[in-house]
Amino acid sequence: MKEIVQAAEIAGAWAATDPKTRAAVITGVADALDAAGPALIAIADAETRLGTKRLTGELARTTFQLRLLAAESGSSYDVRIDRADPSWPPGPRPDLRRYRTAVGPVLVFAASNFPFAFSVAGGDTAAAWAAGCPVVVKAHPGHPELSRRTASIVVEALGRWGALLGLVEGETAGVEALRHPAVAAAAFTGSVAGGLALARIAADRPVPIPFHGELGSVNPVIVLPGAAETRAEELATGYAGSLTLGNGQFCTNPGLVFAPSSGPFVDLVAERLRAVTAGSFLNDRIASGFETVAERLAAIPGMREIAGGAGARLLEIDLADFVPDVAEECFGPLGVIVRYSRLSDVVPILAALPGQLTTTVHALDSEAGDVEALRPVLADRSGRILWGGWPTGVAVTAAMQHGGPYPATTSPASTSVGTAAVDRFLRPVSYQDWPSHLLPEPLRDDNPWGVPQRFS
Known part of the structure; x- marks a missing residue:
């Protein structure tokens, strides 16, 4: 599947970008979507019947969360540095430096009810990009023309980073993509039946991968x-x-x-x-x-x-x-x-x-x-x-938790809305006793990217 192959080829280079570069690229996508707003909203309304008022607000939410998560890309490394300490009980402590790095290509299954915010350039895509991961989106059949047009605008805005977004269509293609060995994680918003079927596929792979499914809830x-x-x-x-x-x-x-x-x-x-x-x-x-x-x-x-x-x-x-x-x-x-x-x-x-x-x-x-x-x-x-209040408003912010115990989600420790959504597409790595100049930039003594570092 060429979209996934291209994503895998660019994954290392994107994960190695500094936060400012990454934020500028993601923000450029938001700007392009805003500029194309009237045309995109017209297509979305024709396909979903959600109305221009609702869709205008949803597109604004989508570009806002792109910009918000772009700004988050520099603080997601969770750098922890333990200096060597010969007196550390019960024995000497080596120099240990831990941070979180991108998991690799992410597969996103678009939702039916949010053709912008949980679709091609929605929150899952934004969070994966902010984490340093390229994305392949399985388009939802409820808005195919909008998905293609959005993908075209995004790829053009990405410029030389165009392989950060791929688009596949159809149930068969989605399952094939989920089974592809280069895919490192998946995100899904939809029905319990569909989500659990895909979760089983993700778990039954020769190398299982995280499947972040947001499935169903009656919200008592x-x-x-x-x-x-x-x-x-x-x-x-x-x-x-x-x-x-x-x-x-x-x-x-x-x-x-x-x-x-x-x-x-x-x-x-x-x-x-x-x-x-x-x-x-x-x-x-x-x-x-x-x-x-x-x-x-x-x-x-x-x-x-x-x-x-x-x-x-x-x-x-x-x-x-x-x-x-x-x-x-x-x-x-x-x-x-x-x-x-x-x-x-x-x-x-x-x-x-x-x-x-x-x-x-x-x-x-x-x-x-x-x-x-x-x-x-x-x-x-x-x-x-x-x-008080009512649950149908979900703020895109740092403290939002949009997830819950099974079967509301398949990964209760994560959220699909807010800046913490980036965490789903990161994994921790520790370096022990490495020379500072050979370490990834977030772990170096001179901290060239200026990311937050925690010492102990």
Whole structure:
């Protein structure tokens, strides 16, 4: 596969670039995408039906994260230097110098629901480039023309570094690329079934590789009685908006809500959802999948439909009737309300849920004692825990964790959003007793690249 061969050929030279050079190249890609914005947005809207407003914002997010991760390329080495110490217990310590270096060519599987931000030049690509890795992208079939046009613009902007991006299309090509011996890591955003199938391929290779898959999540929301009673209007409006944002086609869509058995909150949510205008699905396959899962959830014993229409659906079930199938992700505008009488009964249900990208708590300050019992359970089950607010906004920043325990992701220790995403494509190497002038630049005494160094 020529794209991977070309990536392998340039991998060493790109990994050896100084941070300023690397940042300038990545920033140049962001500038080129901004310049081509109107044309790219028109293509994206024709293929995805997401609308120009949404796509304009997503392209801005994409070029922002390229620039942010470009700036991160100089601080990702995590240099640790231990000077030789003859008195170190239990015996002499040699001169040890550890840093993180690029893993090699990375394969990125583009997502359907973010044709810019999780696609050809999206966050996975930006993070891999910042780590010093070339990228081959498996284009998503939902936006092929946009993928080709974006790749063309990026390759032109890369100039002599054009081999840093390759594009392949089709399921067969994606699997072939994943099995290629030169590929050192892979990143994926998509369905649980598709992600797990690819993860098995990555693990079954003669030389297994890291597979960073972001798969599925229902992102539970827990509404405590005080908040449900005193903030019902606000919470109902916020939940309905988050549930239907992008027609529910977000991995952080809050599909499962635990709410008190009494109070106006649920009726107010149903009222707002009945007024929602029908949105567009990304493609017919996603629309069909939504209907299939929605009907399966509605058929669970004890489940009741309290709002249904062209725009969104809302189901309700009592906690006593809760079964694990209630927590199945439905990719689209469908919410499930689980009614509880005692919050203490919710805790073991939350503890038994599969891993989640997010969990959210809505409570009054006076309910802090009850929240203390919830917090460790939520931290065990998710990568991001929200106090108030709604999970559908994912900030691109240093402290963001967009990942979680399996099956939300296949690599819970990493994030696919934010500057820490670079970590997925690095591996540590230690040098012992090497002359300083023969070391990689980040480890040298004179530190020619000016990277952060930690001494002990």
